[in-house]
Amino acid sequence: MTDETDFIALYGTLRVDPQCSLDDFRLAYRRYVSQWHPDRRRSPNAQRLATSRLQRVTAQYDAAIAFQRRHGRLPGAGRVVPPSIPDARRTRPRVDSVRVPRIRWRGWLTALTTGCAAAGTVLMTTLPVHVTESSAPADARGSGAGAAREVVPDLRRGMTSDQVWAIEGEPTKRGGQHWxxxxxxIRFDGDRVEDWYSSPWQPLHVASEHAPR
Incomplete structure (x- = not known):
């Protein structure tokens, strides 16, 4: 289950950063459960949608907690390398007994420059690029040391309904051009976003209350 879970989508749904603490992660999940609990929906259709959405996020959350218990960190968070402690019992070598090799600076600098260029090329061609377009305040997107690195893009006018679904998920109610x-x-013109309203109680992934003209 852990290998097949889209944890990036989970962090975007809970609006936290992969570098957040475990307590912040649990708190974000509890808030999400409170927001999408089926008992808070009136119509049977809305209750079914809320149940489906909550079940999907709960499965992703359980997989993330299982990963944290095995590895001591949340999926996607940087590995923590403990600092090395020098052994006081080791005897420091005498300076005059250590042979210092002669360094050929020109060859060393050439090798270092070539290695850095090759490593940069490999990283640029293998790592995925996430474009951040968000200008919303950090407290609306999640907390943590890496809150500036958003993994979920903002809604924009002209987006298709498929793009909206990928960002916001399944709406609680569909009404033709109105989600x-x-x-x-969110209101559509054809299959393109025309306008939206982001409530402070259940905000969308947007930087403004309505779509800018």
Missing amino acids: EYGTSW
Whole structure:
């Protein structure tokens, strides 16, 4: 289950950063459960949608907690390397007994420059690039040392319904050109985003309350 879980989508749904603490991660999940609990929906259709969405996020959350218990960190978080402690019992070598090799600076600098260029090329061609377009305040996107690195893009006018679904997930109510997410909504013109309203109680992934003209 852990290898097949999209943890990036989970962090975007809970609006936290992979570098956040375990307590912040648990708190974000509890808030999400409180927000999407089926008992808070009136219509049977909205209850079914809320149940499906909550089950999917709960499965992802359980996989993340299982990963944390095995590895001591959340998926995607940087590995913590403990600092090395020098052994006081070791005897320091005498300076005059250590042979210092002669360094050929020109050859060493050439090798270092070539190695850095090769490593940069490999990283640029293998690592995925996540473009951050968000300008919203950090407290609306999650907390933590890496909160500036958003993994979920903001909504923009002209986005397709598929792109909206990938960012916001399944709406609680669909009405033709009008999607509702609790107290927030998104309006389409054809299959393109025309306007939205982001409620402070159930905000969307946007930087402003309405779509800028």
